[in-house]
Amino acid sequence: MLSYRLIAALLRFALRVFYRRVVVVGLADVPAEGGGPVIFAGNHPNSLLDPALITATCGRVVHFAAKDVLFRGPVMRALLARMGAVPLRRRDDHGGPVSNDDAFEALYDVLGQGRAMGIFPEGLSHDQSELQRLKTGAARVALGAARRHPGVTIRIVPTGLHYVRRQRFRTSVLVQYGEPIAIDADWLARADADEREAARALTEVIERRIRALTVNAPNWETLRALDAVRRLYQPDHLDLTERIELARRFNEHYPKVAGDPAVAALLDRVRRYEARLTALGLTDHDLVGGASKRALMARVAVHGGLLLMWLPLALLAAPIHAPLGLLLRWLAWRFAPRKDVVATTKFLVGLLLVLAVYGLLVGWALWSLGWVAALQVLLLLPLSGYATLMVVRRFDAIDRKLGLLVRSVVVRPDLDALRAERARLSAAVVEMVQRLRPAELELLYPSGPATPARPAARTR
Incomplete structure (x- = not known):
């Protein structure tokens, strides 16, 4: 035990x-x-x-x-x-x-x-x-x-x-x-x-x-389309549990109304909206969370400051963690036999590699430098590894915000048109839900989404 x-x-x-x-x-x-x-x-x-x-x-x-x-x-x-x-x-x-x-x-x-x-x-x-x-x-x-x-x-x-x-x-x-x-x-x-x-x-x-505890759809295309509908419907600031429950409800009830021409037409509009976002390299989250250029620059500055805070600690063991990360990424896609095994391969191989490398380094420090140095290495390696994760996270956030900043200048008319279309789609989804929901089904959000034209939301 x-x-x-x-x-x-x-x-x-x-x-x-x-x-x-x-x-x-x-x-x-x-x-x-x-x-x-x-x-x-x-x-x-x-x-x-x-x-x-x-x-x-x-x-x-x-x-x-x-x-x-x-x-x-x-x-x-x-x-x-x-x-x-x-x-x-x-x-x-x-x-x-x-x-x-x-x-x-x-x-x-x-x-x-x-x-x-x-x-x-x-x-x-x-x-x-x-x-x-x-x-x-x-x-x-x-x-x-x-x-x-x-x-x-x-x-x-x-x-x-x-x-x-x-x-x-x-x-x-x-x-x-x-x-x-x-x-x-x-x-x-x-x-x-x-x-x-x-x-x-x-x-x-x-x-x-x-x-009743899972999200189920007949195919991935339908699942993605209904997830887009869910984002258009939901209020701001939902937690993960609420988002999944809303997605489950949409997928559970969709087969009962899929034959309605109005539903098919609305879903087609949602797909076209998503396709336009993809063509611009955007997501619905980017559009809804759209902010002014000054706000985007402020966010870049915040993420940059946090990156610089974590960077020195990350650099201490970068020669160890950087090759490990690249090797793990290659191994996961090279040797995973099916798509559902990719994450397991990353997890198990990554865990074994990290334990082996950390163990070897701590053992070397103990053998060559003594137990004090070995204890320092044992504490430093995981701290530096965590710092590396934080650096990568902040780098990705900066890259995303800078991309949004560029697009807000280069394709501003397209963004304005997409925001207007999103508002129309959101209203149409709310109206459709009100019209077609079973009478016995209690709405999770009776008033529908409370999304203004340009909110600072955190929907995903």
């Missing part, structure tokens, strides 16, 4: 570095350690980062069911064994029927002892725009464990993971825990009557609960 807690602590620290922001919602719905057996059942959009985030945020010791092919490499096998993972055999990986009787027995034991397990019912990480059809494994484990241990109440906690830009380093992620599904006497009676039908019905409930 000590090795698990050490690895979990390392994951929490590494994830705080890898992601700019990790927002966690619904922890009150998660039974605390010692509060009974729990099955975390979530969507699976980002490979090994999905279980890492649940491990780091849920407050429980979680034993994940993982496909057995992950146990083949010595490093991953040792890591997964320390984390108490249970190998599952997948038919697709073995080219024929397989037996998971031993794995199910191990998971029954985990739950019977009041502990927690995690499983991704989609079966495989993917880069699709919506939740894939769920397999019945989570339901079968829950029902089987409840029947095996009749005095214990198994709870399934639906979990939603949403990455703002899932392949990006320093993006934001939302982890949502939903209301638990208790495997009560009714479910056990249904399982006694027809085990297969009960597992299928429970899987449908799990799917509905996970969909």
